[in-house]
Amino acid sequence: MSDWRSLPQPMLDALAAGWCHDPFAVLGPHRVSGGRVVRVFRPDAEAVDLLDRHGARVGPMRRVHDGGVFVAELPPSVRSYRLKIVHPDGSWSVVEDPYRFPSTLGELDLYLIREGAHEDLYRKLGAQPATLKGMRGTVFSVWAPNARRVSVVGNFNGWDGRRNIMRLHPGNGVWEIFLPGVGEGEPYKFEMLGPDGRLLPLKTDPMGQRFEPPPGNAALTWRSRYRWHDEEWMRERHGQTGLHQPMSVYEVHAGSWRRHEDGSWLGWREMAEALVRYVRKMGFTHVELLPVTEHPFDGSWGYQPTGMYAPTRRFGDPDDFRYLVDRLHRAGIGVLVDWVPAHFPRDEFALARFDGTALYEHEDPRRGEHADWGTLIYNFGRSEVINFLAASALYWIREFHIDGLRVDAVASMLYLDYSRKDGEWLPNIHGSNENLEAVAFLKELNIAIHRVGGTAHAEESTAWPGVSRPVEMNGLGFTYKWNMGWMNDTLAYMREEPVHRKYHHDKMTFGMVYAFDENFVLPLSHDEVVHGKGSLLGKMPGDDWQRFANLRAYYGFMFGHPGKKLLFMGGEFAQWREWDHDRALDWELLDQPRHAGVQRCVRDLNHLYRDVPALHQRDFEAGGFEWLDWNDRDASVFSWLRWDTEGGFVICVSNFTPVIRRDYRLGVPVAGDYRVLFNSDGADYGGSGVENAALISSESRGVLGREDSIVVTLPPLATVYLARVADRHEAGDSNAKQQ
Known part of the structure; x- marks a missing residue:
C-alpha cells in the first residue's frame, strides 16, 4: 500500500520541526482506505519495528522523513501494538506509543473547566498518575488556550519538545497527553509555541504538586501514599x-x-x-x-x-x-x-x-x-x-x-x-x-x-x-x-515613654469603638518585627527592666482584650533582635531569667485564656465586654470586665506607668471576695513581685456608678486579672498566678 505517501510534505516537515498543532490527527493508529496504519515520530531512532502486544515482530516501519517520521501498515489481526526503538548506538528499547491512548477528560470535566467551576481541578490538570488500557503512566494536562503548540518535556523524552506534543481540547484550551511508563519523581515542564509561533521559555506546571530543588524549577510527578490518623x-x-x-x-x-x-x-x-x-x-x-x-x-x-x-x-x-x-x-x-x-x-x-x-x-x-x-x-x-x-x-x-x-x-x-x-x-x-x-x-x-x-x-x-x-x-x-488598626494604635502607645502616655490614652481605647464590627484577630505578626521595625521588646521604652515589664503588661492587655490572639515566633520569649529569615530564633536567650520569665508569662496567659470562658467565649459580642474605667488618663490605667455566657466575669486592669498604685479602687459588678488570677509583675516572670492579699473583699462603696468596689494594689507596668472567688470553677485554678 502507499498510504505513507499520502501525507503531504509540509505535514511531514511540520512533524519533524515540532510545529504540528494536532498530532493526534496524524500520529498513532489511523484508518485509511484499504486498512489501518501507524505513524510514529521518533527523531532519536535509527529504526523502528512494530510489535504486537506479546512482543512479536510485526514488521519494520518505513522512514518517510529524515527527521524521524516512520509509518507501517497495521494488520487486521493486530489490535494493540508496541514499538521497538533501535538507537543510533545499536541499543534498543521497547516502548508504548502515547498516540494510541484516548483522552482521560470527560465531557463533564471539560464543561466544568470551561465554566471555571471545577472544584477538583487539581485531580484533572497537572500530572496525574493513571492506568489506561492496562498501562501505567502519567496524564499531563495544562490550560494554555492561546498557544499554537504545547508539549510536555522531561528526561523521558530528552527534553525534546517535538516528541510529545499534546492533544488540544479546542473548546476550553486544555492540552493533554498520556505518557505510558512515566512514573513518580520525573521532572517535567511544558514547552510551548506562542500565538505568534515563537518558542516560549519552558514553563513550570501551574498545578505541580512537587518541585525539584534549586537551581531547577521543574515540577516532579507525584503520588501521595500518606495514611492520616487525625x-x-x-x-x-x-x-x-x-x-x-x-x-x-x-x-x-x-x-x-x-x-x-x-x-x-x-x-x-x-x-x-x-x-x-x-x-x-x-x-x-x-x-x-x-x-x-x-x-x-x-x-x-x-x-x-x-x-x-x-x-x-x-x-x-x-x-x-x-x-x-x-x-x-x-x-x-x-x-x-x-x-x-x-x-x-x-x-x-x-x-x-x-x-x-x-x-x-x-x-x-x-x-x-x-x-x-x-x-x-x-x-x-x-x-x-x-x-x-x-x-x-x-x-x-x-x-x-x-x-x-x-x-x-x-x-x-x-x-x-x-x-x-x-x-x-x-x-x-x-x-x-x-x-x-x-x-x-x-x-x-x-x-x-x-x-x-x-x-x-x-x-x-x-x-x-x-x-x-x-x-x-x-x-x-x-x-x-x-485587626491592623488595633495593632498599630496599641504599639504606637507602647512606644511612648510612660510619662507621656496620658496624652495618647485614646490609642488604647479606640479599638473598642469598632471591636464588634468584625470578628477580629489581634495580630502581633511577622510584619511588625522586620524591615527596620525592630523586635517587640525593642519597641518598648525605658531601661531593660522597664522594657520587659512593658512587654509583659502589653501581652496581658492583649489577652484580656476582645478578639482572638496571634503572636509571631520569638515574641513569646522577648527576642531582642529583629527577625531574620536566614537564621534560627535566638533560643539561647532562654538561659537568661528575664527572657525565660516572658516565656512563662505568655505560657500562663495562653492556658488561662483557654481555661476561663470569660476571656474567649464572647469575643465578638458587645455584651461580653464592659469598661470599669476607660478614662483614667493621668494614671494611665485601664480597667474592664470580660463576661461569659453564664454570667461569670474576669476583671482586667493594666497600669502602664512604672508607679505602684496602692489603694486603687475598682468598682465591681457583684459584692464578694476576689483573688488575683494573673499578675504580669510576678517574680516568676521577672517582675518586681508586687502582690495583693490572697483574698480581696468588696466594700459597699460606689465607684463610677457601681455600688460595690474593691481596693487593690496595681504593680508597676503591669496587667492584673482578678476573679470573684465564687467563680472558682471558671478561674482555672491550675493556671492561676498570684505573685
Whole structure:
C-alpha cells in the first residue's frame, strides 16, 4: 500500500520541526482506505519495528522523513501494538506509543473547566498518575488556550519538545497527553509555541504538586501514599468556625523557627516533633505557617509563590508536610497557612505570560501590575483563573487537612487604586475604585471554604465593611479579620515613654469603638518585627527592666482584650533582635531569667485564656465586654470586665506607668471576695513581685456608678486579672498566678 505517501510534505516537515498543532490527527493508529496504519515520530531512532502486544515482530516501519517520521501498515489481526526503538548506538528499547491512548477528560470535566467551576481541578490538570488500557503512566494536562503548540518535556523524552506534543481540547484550551511508563519523581515542564509561533521559555506546571530543588524549577510527578490518623480532629472540626472557642495562634516561619547546629533547615518531620512539644507546652491553640506554597526566593518568605498546589520542597516532600499537620492535629493543635491569591511573581518559568499572552494576569498594567512589589495581579474576571485559585484553596483544606487559610493582602485585591496615583488605575463600570470582580471571587471563595470545613482569615487593613460578615448579609464571608488598626494604635502607645502616655490614652481605647464590627484577630505578626521595625521588646521604652515589664503588661492587655490572639515566633520569649529569615530564633536567650520569665508569662496567659470562658467565649459580642474605667488618663490605667455566657466575669486592669498604685479602687459588678488570677509583675516572670492579699473583699462603696468596689494594689507596668472567688470553677485554678 502507499498510504505513507499520502501525507503531504509540509505535514511531514511540520512533524519533524515540532510545529504540528494536532498530532493526534496524524500520529498513532489511523484508518485509511484499504486498512489501518501507524505513524510514529521518533527523531532519536535509527529504526523502528512494530510489535504486537506479546512482543512479536510485526514488521519494520518505513522512514518517510529524515527527521524521524516512520509509518507501517497495521494488520487486521493486530489490535494493540508496541514499538521497538533501535538507537543510533545499536541499543534498543521497547516502548508504548502515547498516540494510541484516548483522552482521560470527560465531557463533564471539560464543561466544568470551561465554566471555571471545577472544584477538583487539581485531580484533572497537572500530572496525574493513571492506568489506561492496562498501562501505567502519567496524564499531563495544562490550560494554555492561546498557544499554537504545547508539549510536555522531561528526561523521558530528552527534553525534546517535538516528541510529545499534546492533544488540544479546542473548546476550553486544555492540552493533554498520556505518557505510558512515566512514573513518580520525573521532572517535567511544558514547552510551548506562542500565538505568534515563537518558542516560549519552558514553563513550570501551574498545578505541580512537587518541585525539584534549586537551581531547577521543574515540577516532579507525584503520588501521595500518606495514611492520616487525625480522624477525630477532622470529625469534630466539621461545620465549626470556632467563634466561641479560644484561638491563640503561634505564627511560624518554617525556615527560621529552629535549625540544625550547622544552620541547615529542619525537615517537616523533624519540625513536627519539636513544634508539637513546644506549642503544647506554651498553650497555643493553633499554629499558623507563613506561606508553604512553593516559591523560588527565600527572601520573599513565600509571599511570591510559583507553586500554588505544592508544599515547598525545602523541608521535604508533600507527605512529609502531611505528617506535620497530622501530628499537630493529633496533639489537639489547629493548623492555619498563609495563602496568597492577590499576586504572583514575574519569573518567566512560571505564570507570567504563560502561553505567550497575559493569561493569568491583566494585559493592561493599570490593572495587572503591583508596582510596589514588582508582581503581577491575577485577572479575577476570568473564570478559569478564579477556578485555579479557588481549587487551590480547597486543595489545601481537603488534601492537607489545613483548618484555615489566612488570605494575604486582601486590601490590594479590593481596591483598583491600591497604592496607585491618579492616572495609574482604571475604575470599574460604575466609575469607582472597588474591584468588583475580586469582591465576587472572595465571596464565592469563602462560601466554598466554609462548605468544606475550613475557615478564612483576612489580612485586610482598611475600613471595608463586613469583611467577616456572611455573604448573605452583604459581607465578604471571611470567618475572621486581622485587626491592623488595633495593632498599630496599641504599639504606637507602647512606644511612648510612660510619662507621656496620658496624652495618647485614646490609642488604647479606640479599638473598642469598632471591636464588634468584625470578628477580629489581634495580630502581633511577622510584619511588625522586620524591615527596620525592630523586635517587640525593642519597641518598648525605658531601661531593660522597664522594657520587659512593658512587654509583659502589653501581652496581658492583649489577652484580656476582645478578639482572638496571634503572636509571631520569638515574641513569646522577648527576642531582642529583629527577625531574620536566614537564621534560627535566638533560643539561647532562654538561659537568661528575664527572657525565660516572658516565656512563662505568655505560657500562663495562653492556658488561662483557654481555661476561663470569660476571656474567649464572647469575643465578638458587645455584651461580653464592659469598661470599669476607660478614662483614667493621668494614671494611665485601664480597667474592664470580660463576661461569659453564664454570667461569670474576669476583671482586667493594666497600669502602664512604672508607679505602684496602692489603694486603687475598682468598682465591681457583684459584692464578694476576689483573688488575683494573673499578675504580669510576678517574680516568676521577672517582675518586681508586687502582690495583693490572697483574698480581696468588696466594700459597699460606689465607684463610677457601681455600688460595690474593691481596693487593690496595681504593680508597676503591669496587667492584673482578678476573679470573684465564687467563680472558682471558671478561674482555672491550675493556671492561676498570684505573685
